[in-house]
Amino acid sequence: MSAGVLPVVEPHRHKAASLHVDAALTARWLEAFLFDELVERRGIGRAVVGLSGGVDSAVTAYLCARALGPANVFAIRMPYRTSSTDSLAHARLVVDALGIDETTIDISAAVDGYLQYEPAADARRRGNVMARTRMVVLFDQSAKHAALPIGTGNKTERLLGYFTWHADDTPPVNPLGDLFKTQVWELARYLGVPVPIVEKPPSADLEADQTDESDIGVSYARADAILALILLGYTDAEIVARGEQAADVSLVRRRVDGTHWKRHLATTAMLSNTAINEFYLRPVDY
Amino acid sequence: MKLAIVQTKPRKGEIEANLTALGDVFAQLARSDVPDLIVLPEAALSGYFLEGAVYDLALDAGTLAERLAHLWRERGDAGHAVDIVVGFYENAAGTYYNAGMYLEVTPGGHRVAHVHRKMFLPTYGVFDEERFLSRGRRLSAFETRFGKVAMLICEDAFHAIMPTIAALKGARLIVVPSASPGRGFGGRGELESVERWKSMLQTYAAEHGIYVVYAGLAGFEGGKGMSGSSCVVDPRGEVVVAAPAIGAHIVRADLQPREVDLARAELPLLGDLLAVLPDLLLDDELPLPVPVRVARDHKSESGT
Numbered sequence: 001m002s003a004g005v006l007p008v009v010e011p012h013r014h015k016a017a018s019l020h021v022d023a024a025l026t027a028r029w030l031e032a033f034l035f036d037e038l039v040e041r042r043g044i045g046r047a048v049v050g051l052s053g054g055v056d057s058a059v060t061a062y063l064c065a066r067a068l069g070p071a072n073v074f075a076i077r078m079p080y081r082t083s084s085t086d087s088l089a090h091a092r093l094v095v096d097a098l099g100i101d102e103t104t105i106d107i108s109a110a111v112d113g114y115l116q117y118e119p120a121a122d123a124r125r126r127g128n129v130m131a132r133t134r135m136v137v138l139f140d141q142s143a144k145h146a147a148l149p150i151g152t153g154n155k156t157e158r159l160l161g162y163f164t165w166h167a168d169d170t171p172p173v174n175p176l177g178d179l180f181k182t183q184v185w186e187l188a189r190y191l192g193v194p195v196p197i198v199e200k201p202p203s204a205d206l207e208a209d210q211t212d213e214s215d216i217g218v219s220y221a222r223a224d225a226i227l228a229l230i231l232l233g234y235t236d237a238e239i240v241a242r243g244e245q246a247a248d249v250s251l252v253r254r255r256v257d258g259t260h261w262k263r264h265l266a267t268t269a270m271l272s273n274t275a276i277n278e279f280y281l282r283p284v285d286y
Numbered sequence: 287m288k289l290a291i292v293q294t295k296p297r298k299g300e301i302e303a304n305l306t307a308l309g310d311v312f313a314q315l316a317r318s319d320v321p322d323l324i325v326l327p328e329a330a331l332s333g334y335f336l337e338g339a340v341y342d343l344a345l346d347a348g349t350l351a352e353r354l355a356h357l358w359r360e361r362g363d364a365g366h367a368v369d370i371v372v373g374f375y376e377n378a379a380g381t382y383y384n385a386g387m388y389l390e391v392t393p394g395g396h397r398v399a400h401v402h403r404k405m406f407l408p409t410y411g412v413f414d415e416e417r418f419l420s421r422g423r424r425l426s427a428f429e430t431r432f433g434k435v436a437m438l439i440c441e442d443a444f445h446a447i448m449p450t451i452a453a454l455k456g457a458r459l460i461v462v463p464s465a466s467p468g469r470g471f472g473g474r475g476e477l478e479s480v481e482r483w484k485s486m487l488q489t490y491a492a493e494h495g496i497y498v499v500y501a502g503l504a505g506f507e508g509g510k511g512m513s514g515s516s517c518v519v520d521p522r523g524e525v526v527v528a529a530p531a532i533g534a535h536i537v538r539a540d541l542q543p544r545e546v547d548l549a550r551a552e553l554p555l556l557g558d559l560l561a562v563l564p565d566l567l568l569d570d571e572l573p574l575p576v577p578v579r580v581a582r583d584h585k586s587e588s589g590t
Contacts, residue, residue, distance in 0.1 A: 021471045029468070029477075029511060032532045036506040041298075281337035284508040285298045 019224055021183045023190030027063065030175045034067035037173045038148055041285055046147035050138050051075040051094055051102070052205065053087030055188050055197050056152040056176060058094045062191040063175050064150055065098045073100040074145050078134045080206075081108040087205050093194040103141065107133045127206035131164035138171070148173060156181040159227050160252070161259025162204075162216055169262075180224040216255070218248045226252045287432050290321035291516040291537035293529050295505035298333040299343060305331060305357060311536065312362035319538070320366045323432070327463050327503035327516070328373035328384065328440050334465035335507045336375065340418050344377035347401050351389050355396035367392045369399075369430060371501070373439060373463030375419075376401065382419050386437040386463050388430065400428040402437035406445060412467060412510065427455035433543055440464040443486065453494035453556055454563065458546045460496055462487070465503035468513030468531055480515045480531055492523025495550035497541050504534055521549035 038044050047064040051057045064073045077091045088104070095102040110133050115121055121129070142149045151174030157163050158177055176184055181202070188198045202212040202220070213219050218226075226249050229239045236249045261267075265277075274280050292311050296304040308331070315321055328334060332343050354370055362368065369390050376385035384404040390397045403422025407415035425448060427434040436452035436459075443449065443462050452460050470478025483500065491498045497520060504514035517528035518539040529535040550556060567574070 018472050022473060022475060025473075025475060025477070026471045028532065029471070033506050033509065033511060036511075037509075040505075279338075282339050283298070283335045283337050285333075286336070286339050 019180055019182055019228060021179070021186055023187050026179070026183075026187055027066070027191060030063050031067040034063060034150070034173070034175055038068065042148065044146070044148045046072045046074065046145055047150045048074045048076060048138060048142045048145055048147045049150050049152070050134055051077050051091040052152075053077075053084075053090035053197065054202055054205075055193060056154055056184055058090075058193045058197050059184055059188045059191060060150055060152045060175060061094050061098060061100065062188075062193060065100055066191075070099045071101075072147075073098065074141065074147055075100050075102045076138060076141050077102065077104040078107050078137055079104065080111055080130050081106070082208060084203070084205055084208075086200070087203075090194070090197045090200070093197065097192070097194060105137055105141075107137060110136075123207050127204065128164045128167070130206055131167035135167045135170050150175070151177065153177055154181050154184050155179055156220060156224055156227060157212075158263060159231075159259075160216060160223065160255040161262045162212065162255075163262070165262050180227065181220040182224045217251050222248050223252055227256070230256060287323060287541045287543070288319060288321045289323050289325065289499060289518065289537075289539045289541050290315050291325045291499060291501045291518070291529070291539075292330075293502060293504050293514050293516040293533075293535040293537065294327055294330045295512075295534040296329075296331055296333050296503075298507060299336065299339055301331050301343060301345075305353060309357050309361035312358055314536070316361070316363035316366070320363050321368060321538070323369045323371070323541075325461055325463070325499050325501045326370070326372040327501040327512075328386070328465040329375060329503060330373050330463065330501075332375060333505075333507055334503055334512065335510065337414070337418065340375050340382060341377075344375040344382050346377050346379075347385070347387055347398055350374055350387060351396055351398045354389055355391045358391050365393055369432075371437065371461050371463060373465070373501075373503075376403070383422060384415060384419050384439060385422070386439050386461070388428065388435065388437065388461075390430070399430055400426060400435075400437070402426065402439065404439040404442055405448075406441040408441045425451055425455070427452055427457040432541075433458045435459045435461060437461050437463070440466060443490075446486075446490070449490040449494060449496070449498075450559070453496055454560065458496055458543060459541070460490070460498050462498065462500045464500060466513050466515075467507075467510040477513055477515075477531055480513050483515065484517065484519075484525060484528070487517070487519045488523040488525065491519040491521055492549075492553070494556050495521045495546055495553060497521055497546065499541075502529075502531075504532065521546045522552075 045068055047068055049057055049061045049064060061075055075095050079088055111130050138149045149171040151171035153163055153168050154176045155178050163169055185198055203210050226239055226244050236253055239249045240246050270278050358368055371388050373386050376383040386402045388399040390399050405422045407419055407421050409416040427436045434456040436457035438448050438460060449460055466479060468477045468479050473481055487498045487500055500517050502514045502516045503512040505512055513531045514529055515531045516537045518526040520526050527537055527539050529537045
């Protein structure tokens with residue numbers, strides 16, 4: 001019998017929660033979701049997508065075009081006077097690639113019409129007014145086209161609360177809300193979203209030179225990795241032990257914990273045994 | 287035995303419309319190669335996530351049996367006997383269950399052979415069954431013209447002890463009406479939740495030498511996509527046929543009862559288990575209730 005040293009086999013230590021998605025499978029699933037939600041459930045075969053020039057709305061438009069046919073997708077570009085010209089150009093790339101209908105509605109007059117009475121409004125307030133004005137336009141354009149507005153919010157921004165409540169989150173159907181930003185990028189590459197859109201730094205484009213990652217204070221890659229572990233129940237210390245920076249973990253945790261309210265509808269005082277959504281429970285598709 | 291699984295994609299809460307659609311399916315099935323057994327998913331005629339609306343939509347077993355038997359005679363093949371398994375929400379005199387019915391329809395009449403009430407009611411994460419429903423109390427293997435059959439509804443089959451008990455009670459076929467919201471997209475061309483289902487069903491089928499027929503609900507319910515993937519697993523654990531995850535489908539297969547005997551001869555694990563079972567169960571370290579008979583003997587010994 002050999003007295004040699006036996007080879008040792010070990011598992012990978014702290015295998016990271018994988019954020020990889022099978023993009024082909026995901027795309028098929030989300031197309032079926034859009035078709036069922038719009039055509040089968042609501043009898044509405046048309047979609048309106050607010051096309052910002054960013055990757056989320058681009059992917060949403062691609063999925064809608066696959067699910068409903070390009071002729072049934074209406075893209076709305078809604079620039080404000082400070083919006084980046086790149087955003088408009090990138091939105092145009094999507095329109096041209098898909099062959100979908102496009103309307104550009106400049107929201108500057110509507111936004112400034114209100115903000116002239118609030119000249120002291122800071123950037124955050126101004127950004128929220130813009131987002132909510134776009135929501136008004138999107139819903140009205142949906143009525144005009146007998147279409148449904150489709151949401152574009154992803155899981156990362158929903159978890160971080162990086163969106164305007166009752167604005168970006170209002171469309172009744174949202175295909176991307178359970179995909180992290182890095183997964184949206186993976187899906188975008190599979191769908192053939194134009195490369196400049198996939199590779200540029202994401203931006204809410206509410207202010208000049210704004211980027212999401214500088215607003216949030218951590219990269220999407222790190223935020224997603226940390227969020228995935230938070231959702232699985234790991235403590236901050238356990239996440240740090242898996243190689244994340246303590247400051248990043250604490251920042252992400254704080255943002256999630258501070259924004260649970262943003263992922264709910266209004267808090268309603270309960271007074272009876274028939275309070276809606278407390279006792280009187282009916283599913284959304286009933 | 288000619289099997290047809292009907293992977294339904296019901297309209298939420300619209301039982302009449304869904305029965306009409308099922309009539310069309312019966313007509314299709316009756317056109318050629320008429321099946322002997324038709325299996326439908328869990329909550330096949332109402333949709334799965336009903337919340338409080340379950341009290342509006344639950345049916346008593348007799349009424350549903352009558353409707354299905356009538357539908358088969360009207361739209362299917364009145365001259366051909368067929369057995370139908372259907373998952374439904376049951377109103378049993380004011381107690382509500384997630385149930386599966388095994389119905390025998392003959393040219394002359396119909397008979398409910400068995401109603402299985404789901405025992406494991408998932409009440410975690412996206413699931414909320416026990417908030418609205420009561421749980422069944424017994425897993426039976428019941429006689430049919432194809433031999434003994436047992437039904438497990440969705441999460442019933444997540445517990446390995448359930449198919450084991452079904453097999454120990456003599457089942458040669460386990461029918462699993464299910465409604466499984468698909469999740470996990472990091473896999474290799476198939477949903478991770480579907481991969482898990484198939485691997486479990488294959489394990490049970492091969493361990494016990496039984497046929498497993500899985501009928502999965504399809505369609506999206508408020509964003510949750512029911513993952514279809516209805517399939518037949520043979521007694522050697524091979525997936526004979528499987529439907530896609532998305533959309534309504536009919537899955538056809540021919541089940542050979544003889545295959546159960548052959549598989550068990552090759553791998554006699556069930557027979558081995560029968561021999562070892564008493565040692566496993568009569569173990570005072572198991573968290574089992576004291577058997578009633580023992581308790582009664584104890585009572586008489588104490589002189590009361």
